[in-house]
Amino acid sequence: MIKNSYVYGPVPSRRLGLSLGINIIPPKTCTLNCIYCQCGRTTKMTLTRQSFFPIHEILNKVRDAVKGRKIDFLTFSGEGEPTLNKDIGKLIRRLKTEFNLPVAVITNSTLLSDPKVRQDLYPADLVVPSLDAADQSTFRRVNRCHARLRVENIITGLKTFRRYYRGKIWLELMLVKGINDTPKHLIKLRRLAYEIKPDRVHLNTVVRPPAEKFARPLSEDDLTQILALFGPETEIASPTRQKHRQPLHQGDEEMIMAIVQNRPVTEEDLLAGTGIAPEKLKAILQNLVKRNKIKKVNFLNKSFYEPCQGK
Ligand code: SF4
Numbered sequence: 001m002i003k004n005s006y007v008y009g010p011v012p013s014r015r016l017g018l019s020l021g022i023n024i025i026p027p028k029t030c031t032l033n034c035i036y037c038q039c040g041r042t043t044k045m046t047l048t049r050q051s052f053f054p055i056h057e058i059l060n061k062v063r064d065a066v067k068g069r070k071i072d073f074l075t076f077s078g079e080g081e082p083t084l085n086k087d088i089g090k091l092i093r094r095l096k097t098e099f100n101l102p103v104a105v106i107t108n109s110t111l112l113s114d115p116k117v118r119q120d121l122y123p124a125d126l127v128v129p130s131l132d133a134a135d136q137s138t139f140r141r142v143n144r145c146h147a148r149l150r151v152e153n154i155i156t157g158l159k160t161f162r163r164y165y166r167g168k169i170w171l172e173l174m175l176v177k178g179i180n181d182t183p184k185h186l187i188k189l190r191r192l193a194y195e196i197k198p199d200r201v202h203l204n205t206v207v208r209p210p211a212e213k214f215a216r217p218l219s220e221d222d223l224t225q226i227l228a229l230f231g232p233e234t235e236i237a238s239p240t241r242q243k244h245r246q247p248l249h250q251g252d253e254e255m256i257m258a259i260v261q262n263r264p265v266t267e268e269d270l271l272a273g274t275g276i277a278p279e280k281l282k283a284i285l286q287n288l289v290k291r292n293k294i295k296k297v298n299f300l301n302k303s304f305y306e307p308c309q310g311k
Contacts, residue, residue, distance in 0.1 A: 022058060022061045022062060022065060023052075023053070024052065024053065024058060024076065024078070024082055024087075024088065025052050025079075025084050025085050026052060026080070027039070027079040027080060028041070028044065028080055029042075029043075029044040029046060029052075029080040029084060030044075030046075030080040030081045031047055031081050031084065031108065031111065031145070031146050031149060032045075032081070032108055032144065032145050032149075033045060033143070033211070034108075034132075034142065034143050034144065034211065035142060035143075035144065035176065035179070035210060035211055035212040036142070036174055036211065036212075037210065037211040038208040038209065038211075039080075039211075040211050044080075045146055046084065047110075047111070047146055047148060049085070049111070049116075050086060051085070051087050052084075055090055055091060055094070058087075058091060059094060059095075059098070062074070062095065062099075066099065071099070071101055072101075072102075073102050073103070074095050074099065074101050074102070074103050074104070075103070075104040075105070075106060076088065076091075076092075076103070076104070076105045076106065077106035081107065081108050082106070082107060083107050083111045083120065084111070088105070088120050089119065089120030089123070092105070092120070092121070092124050093123050096123060102125035102126065103123070103124050103125055103126075104124060104125060104128060105127050106128045106130075107121075107128070107130070108130050109130055109131055109154050109158055110145070110146075110149055110154055112129065112154065112160075113153040113154060113157035114157070118157070118160065118164070118165070121161070121165065122165055122166070122167075124167055125167050126167055126168045126169075126170065127165065127167060127169050127170075128169075128170045128202075129158060129161075129169065129171060129198075130172040130173070130174060131154070131171060131173060131189070131193075132173060132174045133185075134151070134185055134188035134189050135188065136151050136152075138179070138180050139151040141179055141180070142174075142176055142179050142180050155192060155196070158196045159195060159196055159197075162196055162197050162198070168200075169196075169198040169200075170198060170200045170201075171193055171201050172201075172204055172237060173189055173193070173201065173202070173203055173204065174204045174205065175203060175204065175222075175223075176205070176216065176217075176218075177205075177206075177217060177218050178216065179215070181218055181226070186229060187229075190229060193230065199233075200233055200234070201230055201234040201235070202234070202235055202236070203230070203235070203236050203237065205217040205223060224236075225255060228255045228259055229259060231259070231265075231269060232269060252284055253284055253288065256284060256285070256294075257288070257307070260305050260306060260307055265304060266304055267281065267282070267285065267305075270305075285305065288305075289305075292308050293307070295308050
């Protein structure tokens with residue numbers, strides 16, 4: 001599907017953008033069958049890339065659809081995995097040349113282990129890949145992947161793509177209550193996000209009717225806690241959450257301890273990651289130091305906080 005995305009700040013997420021109604025793959029053709037999919041269950045699961053529609057037909061439809069509209073971005077997304085269309089590279093190049101517009105691709109990342117797919121996406125201005133699982137068993141549970149897909153190959157594909165791709169990458173993590181939101185799994189996801197080195201990380205949760213009723217959303221408080229764990233380059237993409245930079249009124253100290261226990265952080269990191277007001281943050285940190293919960297250490301002329309041993 002090609003969409004006209006109106007880009008508000010950190011979006012587009014896979015759920016934003018006005019659809020131009022132009023399919024580049026037949027609906028629900030995908031490499032995954034995610035439990036949270038807003039398009040229902042996958043009807044054609046495949047890893048085989050094809051030319052589903054003639055390129056000139058797609059381009060003609062785009063020409064008609066964009067006439068008279070104000071377009072900010074052309075986004076490939078939709079009811080399935082757009083990189084299954086093996087003409088996507090040509091389409092991106094043709095759209096950029098003809099319409100002089102930035103192009104975004106929203107992908108489930110599963111085919112990024114294929115060098116041809118990575119090359120196809122290089123001309124795009126923005127790629128929004130998703131990664132919901134850090135291990136194969138969670139991958140099976142949340143994404144109900146094609147039998148031949150291995151999450152470790154996808155992660156390697158994402159890292160390789162980052163190494164050569166010059167555009168922006170906004171990594172999206174879709175979190176489902178009780179499925180991929182355990183602290184242990186979130187810490188693994190955070191480590192992977194750090195290793196993949198996207199420009200941004202977007203946390204998302206189930207906000208539209210999912211393929212399976214048991215795919216439940218995380219609460220705003222859950223997301224806020226996870227946001228603090230992930231740190232300053234992370235945002236909440238879920239439209240249910242508008243004020244994600246606001247501080248928690250309760251549990252600020254616990255939130256800071258959870259962050260500090262995972263990695264040494266500066267006061268600036270905590271300011272950006274938690275949204276707590278500077279004076280309040282200072283007071284909490286002083287108090288934690290006084291009670292020997294955390295200590296200040298210097299590294300490369302910067303002050304970091306880390307837990308005191310055994311805390
Ligand atoms: S990858 Fe996207 S389209 Fe495919 S099943 Fe998952 S959510 Fe649906």
